[in-house]
Amino acid sequence: MPLLSAVVPCFNEEDSLPLFLSELDKVCKKMRDEWPDLSFEAVLVDDGSSDGTLTIMRNAVSNAEYGFHVRWISFSRNFGKEAALYAGLRHSHGDYVATLDADMQDPPSLLPQMYSILQTEDYDNVATRRQDRKGEPPIRSWFAHRFYNLINHISNADIVDGARDFRLMKRPMVDAVLSMCEYNRFSKGIYGWVGFKTKWISYENVDRVAGNTKWSFLKLFAYALDGIVAFSTAPLVLASLIGVLLCVVAFVLVIFIVVRTLMFGDPVAGWPSLICAITFIGGAQLLSVGILGQYLAKTYLETKRRPIYIVRLSSEPENNAQK
Ligand code: UDP
Ligand code: MG
Numbered sequence: 001m002p003l004l005s006a007v008v009p010c011f012n013e014e015d016s017l018p019l020f021l022s023e024l025d026k027v028c029k030k031m032r033d034e035w036p037d038l039s040f041e042a043v044l045v046d047d048g049s050s051d052g053t054l055t056i057m058r059n060a061v062s063n064a065e066y067g068f069h070v071r072w073i074s075f076s077r078n079f080g081k082e083a084a085l086y087a088g089l090r091h092s093h094g095d096y097v098a099t100l101d102a103d104m105q106d107p108p109s110l111l112p113q114m115y116s117i118l119q120t121e122d123y124d125n126v127a128t129r130r131q132d133r134k135g136e137p138p139i140r141s142w143f144a145h146r147f148y149n150l151i152n153h154i155s156n157a158d159i160v161d162g163a164r165d166f167r168l169m170k171r172p173m174v175d176a177v178l179s180m181c182e183y184n185r186f187s188k189g190i191y192g193w194v195g196f197k198t199k200w201i202s203y204e205n206v207d208r209v210a211g212n213t214k215w216s217f218l219k220l221f222a223y224a225l226d227g228i229v230a231f232s233t234a235p236l237v238l239a240s241l242i243g244v245l246l247c248v249v250a251f252v253l254v255i256f257i258v259v260r261t262l263m264f265g266d267p268v269a270g271w272p273s274l275i276c277a278i279t280f281i282g283g284a285q286l287l288s289v290g291i292l293g294q295y296l297a298k299t300y301l302e303t304k305r306r307p308i309y310i311v312r313l314s315s316e317p318e319n320n321a322q323k
Contacts, residue, residue: 004031004115004168005094006068006108007043009084013102014052015210017044020102021060027108028067031115038115040068045088048078054313061315073314081214082185083309085165089174091314098168103208106166110203114168117199124196125169130162131202140217147224154234157192159227160200167191182230183302186223189231229294236295239288246284253277 006024010017021042028040044057057072073091075084085099096118100106106128114126133141148161165187169177176194191198215223228235 001037001039002035002096003039003041003094004096004098004111005041005043005092006111007045007085007088007092007097007099008102009045009047009081009088009099010049010053010057010102011047011078011081011084011214012049012051012053013211014049014056016103016208017053017056019209020104020108021056021066023104024068024108025066027111031112032067034112035115035119041092041094042066042068042070043088043092044070044072045084045091046072046074047081047084048075057315071315073311076310076312079309081165082187085187086178086185087309087311089178092174094174095171096168097171097174098166100166103211105206105208106164107203107206110166110201111168113201117201118168118170121199122197123199124173125167125191126199126201127160127167127191128164129160129200129202130164130205132205133162134205135207136205137217140220143221143224147227151189151224151228151231154228155189155232157189157231159188159192159231162202163188163200172196181308183304183306183308184226184230184298185308186227186230189227193231225294229298233295235291239291242284243288246281 008020013020024042031038031040042060044060046054046057054072054074057070057074060066060070061072063070071091073087075087088099089097096115098111098114100108110128114128117123117126133144136144145161148159151157151159173194173196176196177190180190180194
């Protein structure tokens with residue numbers, strides 16, 4: 001009997017989680033009509049919420065009405081969505097695993113279509129992307145497009161513009177994603193890196209049902225930088241190239257100055273140009289050291305081998321305090 005797991009990261013989602021669960025319930029019941037031997041579980045991950053999210057999860061376990069079995073884990077603090085997704089995948093048992101947000105921006109109603117694609121066509125996972133970025137501030141869209149453009153040029157992880165974290169995967173792909181146990185997780189890159197055959201479907205962007213987004217512009221910007229550092233070493237090459245370029249410029253300048261002095265003597269002039277050169281070279285050096293520092297910092301964090309998340313409580317007590 002195939003099992004479908006729905007992994008749901010939740011951070012302060014007390015308003016949207018009940019709506020999400022009842023929607024998922026409807027979808028599961030509908031799917032069971034079409035595929036009678038399919039069973040469902042929801043793996044809810046409480047990412048250190050400070051509101052009533054955990055209580056809702058506890059109550060959901062004892063709700064016999066639901067067309068799915070509920071399991072939950074609760075982190076000891078907020079570890080971020082990436083950690084929550086990883087934990088959810090780790091704890092899921094399904095032959096098929098879906099990852100969706102609790103705010104219904106990843107409509108569960110798409111699951112039947114996604115499941116049917118995996119049944120009838122030769123794909124390992126069905127991924128979703130937004131048709132457009134309607135309702136998003138233009139400046140954010142602009143940066144998002146530039147980011148996808150850039151990262152696809154400088155890394156070999158195929159990252160699709162507008163891709164959401166909403167996907168339905170077969171177990172081998174889930175295991176592949178779990179085998180990448182890096183600490184700095186950038187899901188969009190990881191999915192692209194592991195490969196497998198992906199079918200993309202697009203849908204119109206929907207607004208959150210309740211609550212607020214947890215992403216500010218600055219947070220997104222930092223996330224984009226993390227993605228670049230995690231999946232490309234091109235910035236390091238760039239730093240070296242700037243260094244080489246400046247050496248060439250300096251070499252030409254030296255020859256120019258020596259020749260000029262020999263031919264025309266040494267008129268005392270040009271401290272502004274000197275300052276410009278010093279500032280430019282100083283800036284380029286700091287930039288390169290900064291880039292180096294970014295990679296060093298990530299390497300430092302990786303080498304500590306800290307757990308990606310820590311479970312405080314869970315619906316299966318044997319999982320508690322496990323990493
Ligand atoms: N989320 C999480 N941990 C965090 C931030 C977000 O588990 O630190 C969850 C959140 O509860 C939601 C999903 O990740 O289910 C997407 O978050 P959000 O809707 O805030 O992001 P957006 O859709 O605006 O990109
Ligand atoms: Mg959202």
